[in-house]
Amino acid sequence: MQPLEAWIHANVALERVDSAHLRYNAIDHQAPQDLLGVYRAYDPERIYDWVDLTLIFAYLNALSTIGRILDIGTGDGWPALPLAPHVREVIGVDLSSVRVEVARENLARFGYTNITFTIASGEDLPFSSNSFDGVVVGTAIEQMNDPRRCLAEIYRVLVPGGALIATVEHLGAELSEEVSEQVEFFKRGNGFLYRYTVKEALPSREAEYQLFLHSSNDYSELLNEKAVSFPSRLGFVRRAGEPGARALADDIKKAYGLSFLKEIAEMIDQGQYFELDHFDLLTLKETLEAVGFSEVKICGRITQAAHRFFIDLNERGTLKGLHSHFESICAALATLWPLIPPQDESVLFIRSRRGK
Numbered sequence: 532m533q534p535l536e537a538w539i540h541a542n543v544a545l546e547r548v549d550s551a552h553l554r555y556n557a558i559d560h561q562a563p564q565d566l567l568g569v570y571r572a573y574d575p576e577r578i579y580d581w582v583d584l585t586l587i588f589a590y591l592n593a594l595s596t597i598g599r600i601l602d603i604g605t606g607d608g609w610p611a612l613p614l615a616p617h618v619r620e621v622i623g624v625d626l627s628s629v630r631v632e633v634a635r636e637n638l639a640r641f642g643y644t645n646i647t648f649t650i651a652s653g654e655d656l657p658f659s660s661n662s663f664d665g666v667v668v669g670t671a672i673e674q675m676n677d678p679r680r681c682l683a684e685i686y687r688v689l690v691p692g693g694a695l696i697a698t699v700e701h702l703g704a705e706l707s708e709e710v711s712e713q714v715e716f717f718k719r720g721n722g723f724l725y726r727y728t729v730k731e732a733l734p735s736r737e738a739e740y741q742l743f744l745h746s747s748n749d750y751s752e753l754l755n756e757k758a759v760s761f762p763s764r765l766g767f768v769r770r771a772g773e774p775g776a777r778a779l780a781d782d783i784k785k786a787y788g789l790s791f792l793k794e795i796a797e798m799i800d801q802g803q804y805f806e807l808d809h810f811d812l813l814t815l816k817e818t819l820e821a822v823g824f825s826e827v828k829i830c831g832r833i834t835q836a837a838h839r840f841f842i843d844l845n846e847r848g849t850l851k852g853l854h855s856h857f858e859s860i861c862a863a864l865a866t867l868w869p870l871i872p873p874q875d876e877s878v879l880f881i882r883s884r885r886g887k
Contacts, residue, residue, distance in 0.1 A: 533712060533729055535779070535789045539740055543802040550674045550805045551626035553741060558769045561606040561630060568613025569637050575854040578841050581861060585837040587613045588858075588865035590667055593696045593882040598664030601688065603653040603681070604671020608634035614667065615643040622658075624651040653681040658688045665689070668697035670878065673737075673809050682822045689885040695824065697881045698832060702735040702809045705877035709733065712779035714787050717772070718758045722746060722800075725792070728776060735809035742792075742802040750798050761787065812873060815881070824883035831876030833868045840864065 532540070539545070555561065564570050567583040574580050590610055594600070597618045602611040605623030607630060615621050623646065625631050634648040651657050653668075654677055666685045675681045685695050715726040723744040730737045746754055762783075764775030777783045792799075810818065812829060819827045844850040853860055873879050 533710060533731075535712065535727060535792070536729055536738065536740070538789055538792060539727065539742070539802065539804075542796060543742060543799055545740075545802045545804055548803050548805055549626065549676055550739070550807065551630075553739060553803055553805050555606070555625070555627035556629045558629070559771065560633065566607065566609060568610075569608045570640075572641075573613075573857070575857040578845055578850070579838070581841045581850075581857070582834050582837045584613075584858070584861040585865050586832065586834050587617075588862040589833050589868040589880065590614065590696050591617055592862075592865050593868060593880075594665040594667070594694050596664040596694070599662070601656075601658070601663045601666045601685075603656075603666065603668045603685070604674060605634055605648065606630050606669070606671075608637045608648070610667055610669055611646055611648070612637060612641060612643070615641075615646050619645065621646045622663075623648045624653070624656070626650065626652045654684060656684045656688055660687050661690045663688050663690065664693050666693070666695045666697075668695070670698050670700050672697055673700050673807060676805075676807075678808070678810070679818055679822065682818060682824070686822050686824060686885055691885055692887040694882055694884050699810055699815060699879045699881060701811070701873070701877055701879045702730055702737070703732050703811050704875050706730060706732045713776040714779050714783065715774060715776045716757055716761045716787055717774055718755070719743075723754050723758055723798075725787075725799075726776065727779075735811050736807065737809060738804060738806040740802055740804040743800050744795065744798045745800055747798065750795060754795065754798065757787070757791070810879075812879075815879065819881070819883050823886065825886050827883040828869060828881070829873050830869055830880045830882075831871035831873045832878050832880045833865065833871050835876075836867070836871060837861075837864055 567573055567580055573584055587610060599620045600618050602621055602623040605611045605625050611621045611623035623634055628650050631648050631650050638646055654675055666689055672678050672681050709732050711730040713728045717724060725742040727740045761774050768775040779788060816827055
């Protein structure tokens with residue numbers, strides 16, 4: 532546990548909640564609003580659309596079915612929405628009511644009739660056993676309080692021989708250092724919010740804290756100044772008006788680190804947090820097999836290789852002439868998914884099956 536995290540536990544009245552409550556209910560859009568197949572249709576004029584569609588076809592190739600598919604932790608509707616034109620039925624579930632509402636809005640944009648989105652936990656699926664031909668999960672298993680229970684539920688609802696296809700965060704490869712810390716500080720309503728996130732490679736874990744501060748005559752000037760001075764980050768933020776998290780280093784650490792929290796300790800009313808245990812390559816394989824899955828295949832995502840391939844075609848001036856073969860080329864490249872080594876990939880791609 533890092534010093535700032537240890538201080539929070541020792542000095543703040545904390546309530547432990549799940550990541551859906553603390554993180555995903557507090558996001559206007561889980562991804563930038565040009566997410567392919569969710570906020571807009573695929574466009575062969577855009578190079579990364581080729582890459583993303585290749586990943587969707589990798590899901591389809593690994594599933595080996597076009598039947599009834601369950602998408603757990605669907606977020607704003609990925610990969611459920613882009614999978615829909617290629618399968619008979621998709622049901623997307625998410626524990627966050629906000630994410631399900633957004634997914635339904637995105638569904639209305641596309642008008643698919645073979646998708647249903649509903650609020651449900653991956654740890655307690657409201658479906659009968661043997662009811663899905665395949666299950667897909669996009670970096671959501673590791674967001675569960677109990678990932679093993681989620682995997683057991685997936686195993687239960689799969690038909691014998693059905694496949695689980697999932698992407699999973701790989702902190703050991705994602706982090707450039709052993710520890711990553713980020714903070715954010717801004718005004719919310721009549722008070723202030725301090726957000727702290729920590730990721731550790733060994734053991735692989737992640738925790739996020741939100742501390743709620745009230746203002747007072749003695750501290751209002753300081754808190755307002757600190758909130759206004761917090762540097763905004765360009766790009767994706769959780770909600771409009773929030774500055775975005777910044778790495779706890781250099782000037783940020785000096786101005787908003789542990790010394791800042793100690794200075795304003797009496798202004799902290801309460802806090803909430805979640806803590807997640809992440810998989811490494813060994814524990815992921817062991818957990819899948821312990822649940823009962825067989826044919827466990829752990830790879831890297833095909834996206835980096837696809838990106839290099841399509842960039843090369845574009846630089847050669849070849850890609851534009853292939854637009855009429857957009858889907859067939861992506862589908863062909865997607866068949867190479869088992870060849871991507873996992874060791875240095877920040878996101879892993881998994882295929883495993885329930886025994887027949």
